[in-house]
Amino acid sequence: STSARACYVKLYNVGNKVSTRNCSGFLQSCISYYLQNIHISPRRLWLCLPCETRATQGAAKARALRSRGMGGSGRLASGRAPSPVLTGYESDNPEWEVEITKEGRQFALDLCRFVSTEISHGDRGDGDFDNDCVVHSAPDKRSAATIEHLSFVCSVQETSLLRPLHYGDLSQMQPDEAEAEFADVLHARALDTLNFRYPGAGGESYLDVIQRLEPLIVELERQKRDIVVVASEEVAQCIYGYFTCAEREDIPKITLEKHCIYELRPGPFNTDVEVIAPRSFF
Template structure:
């Protein structure tokens, strides 16, 4: 995948009373909540959902911009999460932030657990009665200190950084506390939308606890089911009072059992609230993998309009790819059982492909395994317009001004009668919502331009990096959703002819810094030249996850 440029100004300080940054007095938000801006400093294989967004570029699917940076005439909104631990609040928060940021809505998540850890220090514990309604005076003071700091950072971001949606991720267990919170936000001219994740399905509770929490050292070498039971008992002991949402005067949405049912109350206050509800009707918190793979090579690789069939090499690639993915999924299941996971059948695999003949024929290789293939017309590759079949030299000669514009902004620029990557992202929005709704493992077979956009959504890649993302044919890319961030993995396809790996010309010769290029993505960037043949060496799958493990480790023991 393409690498992100290093941040030129990584030191963010606290916001002073005059609205300026105080670099000598970093806030808890910058230390704890926003430290993940360093995560994808060197690789787009690390999910950037928690990165501090830069204001220089529009979001991938953003349709317009405003002076204030706020969209849809919706003002400022605080989405307040409600629910006990292991109910999927953080997962929902991250998923919702991903979708809103994709649309261009300035959204940031404020995890109260980050503030608690920053206040009590590394390895510190809150008092036993910290969550009790009748807590001791010292515990009440500690709780108020943590809450005050978190809310100050929310207001600072909304007021001084033109933020629009602040997601407040905490338990918020009592009705009185929620009413007070709504009144406080109203004083700051912030609309409040409560979102409760309510789970009474014991099987789902145990699965959530097992998937999210038992990585803690407290449960090391313990049977996963027993660890989940102990963890849920710990929640009952530490948070003895929880009142589900029933406040008629508040704006709230209640998700029951990870989207099985959805209730809402008083949420018709603006367009953005309706978009949030619409998104929540298409999401869930069940774990499943998404795989990305290129279509095989065709007999006529350079034509956009000719719907050419697979070449002989393309058929061979399709068979190798299908065998590799099938073996990988079976191996992952065996490893999960060996680690103490449940001995259950493989999760069903759904296959999506475009309506192009080469994609359909690539998917045919899975028929022997009994998988169904669904065609998606929106997943057709980017339209090159007048650039079809033209060499880069010819494009430079015929359209020098267009080439210059394209090099400045390869994401938004379109050649005559062509599509831009932004056009493609807007076209793919129904696919993104279907992707969120899908509960089976999902394999997407498409042209590299389509894979770039869908991968960018799931891994929060910026617009200037999307045209440079690389999907060589000798790799399957797997994305695994997790509560705090998504994880990515490369799965090598062994035995391919090295000439197959570079594959078809990038975007039918549209002169954009291509998959084989390490050129800059804006001013100074040049045309990507065809990559050299790759020497294929058999190697095991490489797992590429967030190496800044502290934040993820912290979430494992999070009781907020």
């Protein structure tokens, strides 16, 4: 348009050149900044959950037992929807020791071996051999244990943007204590997992996590190197949902298995996903 008031962002070859005109508002600036960082160069993003601990192992068993107790109705005998088992609480309390299970320690080792093998081969499908890789991780004990070996072969960037969803008043409680004292709160969350925000200082919802991750998403889009992201379940669901174009309401329903690597290959039109069990890779 030749109009002096025309406002636009123009991309040349998806990131080679960006031209903006009359972009002065907040939303316009955000869109312009985002478009300046996207590209379609082949790269891989390896997404995984932190290694298993005794606490998360017990929480998973409790979840399985309750699921069997519900039968096929999806509801408890009282008619209530089941409250979620808290799995990230131990990351909120620095005084608690994190005891990694044998399987968790093995996964940390397998993750390092897998990434080392992949970056040493270096072929990402475009004939470009680049053995550089960066790891993004939360500054908590579970994540640190997961990348303990990987930190020797890749550069690590710890960021609080990847911290687990904060449970507010429930963050300092064991899962069984939370279910006993805050049954109504957990019931309300089960009815609207996406929008529910935990009560108390620092309490978050999935929508809060999505908003918190916006700067990191731009960084992941900007990177042309292979990336490893170690994140708690709720955070990983949001990242996975973004790259796979999941509906926002479906993000809490995304199932991510422990001790598996989700290889995401963003492309011009969609993202290819491959689920890798490191033990079967070798």
